[in-house]
Amino acid sequence: MGLSMLSNGTGMRRVIATALAFWLVICTSTLPAVAADSVQSADPTDIGVVEKLVYGKTMTGTYLDRINRLERDLFGGEQSGTVPARTLNIQMKAFDSASQESLWMRLRAVEWRSGLPVNETYITERLAAIETYLLGEPQTGAIVTRVDRLVSLWFVGGKISTGDIVIPEGTVIELELAEQVSTETATPGQVVKLVVTKSVVIDGALVIPAGSTGEMLIKDASPAGHAFKKAKLEVELRRVKAFDGTMLPIVPEAQFVDDSDQAVTTQLAMGASILGMALLPPLGLAAGFLIKGNQIVLEKGLEIRAAVKADSVVRGMWIVPLGD
Structure with missing residues (x-):
């Protein structure tokens, strides 16, 4: 269930502050952990999915022409073997999240190690950007x-240590x-893009790098109008992308807060937006939630604290000092 609110100027802010302790735990996602977008679950014969990952678009020509181009x-x-085998080989090399040889994962590791922003466009563009930088x-x-x-x-012996x-x-x-x-x-x-602002490291392994993207879904929205029609906005957190491309379902952090911790509960109630998610202190309601001409506005850059919905296994990169 998402969180639905109506605009009513200053009065609405008071309603949010008092009701949010209840609503914070409602905004949840029902998506399972899945591989990067729909790429890894795609039909093995859908060469267009691979082309979009490599070139950013589907290419023209016969199916065999397109395989030959990708292999070159x-x-x-060009490689030998049956068409299905060649297609599978291309897919696994490009984006297999279980393999440290995945081009997608190797580029992400280089981006992170070199200090470049995480780039989630297609492979040829990412590669050109890194080469230009280095x-x-x-x-x-x-x-x-x-x-x-x-x-x-960037990595000793040309090996990226993952697990x-x-x-x-x-x-x-x-x-x-x-x-x-x-x-x-x-x-x-409408799907709204979120960006991870702080890398998540577990037991010495990078599992979610800063710059990774996430999603928030707009479940319902209607503008304010004449005759006292109030604006309405209902949104829901969806998922965030891990280091290996796995999409992790996320929920508001408040869902995991101990209700007995009165200080934390109060902070969440006073520092939260209509998203049903806790804002980073010391932000308050006005910091990311505004009423402009009776319209509800969530500003770009609004800081959000979410949490992983369930235990999830991903492939992380072990972080060690350069030269070790």
Whole structure:
């Protein structure tokens, strides 16, 4: 269930402050932990999914032409074998979250280690951006070879140390809104982008890097109008992307707060938005929740504390000092 509120100027703020202790625990997500978007659960013969991950768009030509192009760009030449086997090989090399050889994961590791912002666009764009930062310009040659070179520049022996890590239920994730939300323009079903602002590290392993994206769903929205029509906004936290691309269902942090801790409970009630999620102190209601011309507005940059909904296993990267 999401959280639904109506605008009514100053009076509404008082209603939120008193009712939020109840509503904080209602905004929940029913999504299971799934692999990066729909990529890893896609039909093995859907080459278009792979093309979007590599090029940012689907390509033209026959199915075999498109496989040949991917193999030339990724490996430097066309491969042998049946079409299904070749397609599966491309998929696993590009985005298999269970493998430390995944191009998607290796690029993410290099981005994090080099201090670059996490980039969740397509592989060729990410690769060019990293090469420009490190080497001055995009390089040429097979994508796999170019990524291997970058990895060898940052990781001893060209090896990224990863392992399966359990992210416990209730693990806190700090996020912010990547865009403004207003009842004047919001529509039901709209997905709003969230960005992780602080890396999550568990037992020495990076499991959710800063810059990873998350999602918030607008379940219902209607603008204020004439004849005393009040604005309405109902939203729900959905999920956030882990280091390996796994999508983790998230809920408001308040769902895991001990009710006996009166200080924390009071802070949540006084420092929360209509999202049903606790704001980072010392922010209050006015910091991210505004009434503009009777419209409900959630400002870009609104800081949110969410939590992992259930125990989840992801592939994390062991963090060690450079040179070790």
